[in-house]
Amino acid sequence: MYTYILFAHSWLRWAVFIIGVVAIVKAYMGWKNNEPFTADHKRTNAFLIASIHTQLLLGFILYFGLSSKVQPAFQNFGLAMKDPISRYFAVEHITGMIIAAAIIQIGSIKSKKQASDTQKHRTAFMYFTIGYVIILLTILSAIMTDKMSWFRFEI
Numbered sequence: 001m002y003t004y005i006l007f008a009h010s011w012l013r014w015a016v017f018i019i020g021v022v023a024i025v026k027a028y029m030g031w032k033n034n035e036p037f038t039a040d041h042k043r044t045n046a047f048l049i050a051s052i053h054t055q056l057l058l059g060f061i062l063y064f065g066l067s068s069k070v071q072p073a074f075q076n077f078g079l080a081m082k083d084p085i086s087r088y089f090a091v092e093h094i095t096g097m098i099i100a101a102a103i104i105q106i107g108s109i110k111s112k113k114q115a116s117d118t119q120k121h122r123t124a125f126m127y128f129t130i131g132y133v134i135i136l137l138t139i140l141s142a143i144m145t146d147k148m149s150w151f152r153f154e155i
C-alpha cells in the first residue's frame, strides 16, 4: 500500500506542475488581453484545485500512516530533526505544501468573487503564481539535495 501511494503522490506532482503552468498562463493572458472569464478558465482552475487536493490527501496518508521517512519523527522528534531527510519530510515539505495549497485555494475563491473578469484573471494569476513558486522551490530544494528524485520508476 505504502509504495503505491508514494508512487501516485510522486507522479501526480507532474500533473500539478503542468496544470499549474496552464492555469497561470491562461490567467495572465486573460488579465492582459481583457478576456472574458469563460467556462474553460473555470475548468482549468478547478483541475488545479482538484490535483492539489488529491496531493494533500495522499500526502496526509503518507505523513500520518505510511511514510518510513516521517514515522521515526513521531517516535523521537529531536533525533529526527538531526537527519536532513526526516526533517525535510516531517517539517519542511508539509509546511511548504500546506502554505502553497492554502494560497492557491484562497486565490481560486477570491478570483470567483471579483466584480470584473479582468480582476478574476488578475487575482487567479497573482495567487496561483505565488503558490506555484512555493511548490517549485520546496520540491527543487529536495531534488537538489538528493532527498527525492525527478522521477520515481520503482514501485
Ligand code: HEM
Binding pocket: 006, 009, 010, 012, 013, 016, 052, 055, 056, 058, 059, 060, 061, 062, 063, 066, 067, 068, 069, 070, 089, 093, 094, 097, 098, 101, 135, 139, 148, 149, 151, 152
Ligand atoms: C502540491 C502538493 C504536493 C506535492 C506536489 C508533493 C510532492 C511530493 C513529491 C514529489 C514527493 C517525493 C516522492 C518520491 O520520493 O518519489 C513527496 C513525498 C512526500 N510527501 Fe508530498 N507533495 C505535496 C503535498 C504533500 C503534503 C500536504 C504532505 C503531508 C501532509 C506530503 C507528504 C509527503 C511525504 C510524507 C512524502 C515522503 C513519502 C516517503 O518517501 O515516505 N506531501 N511529495
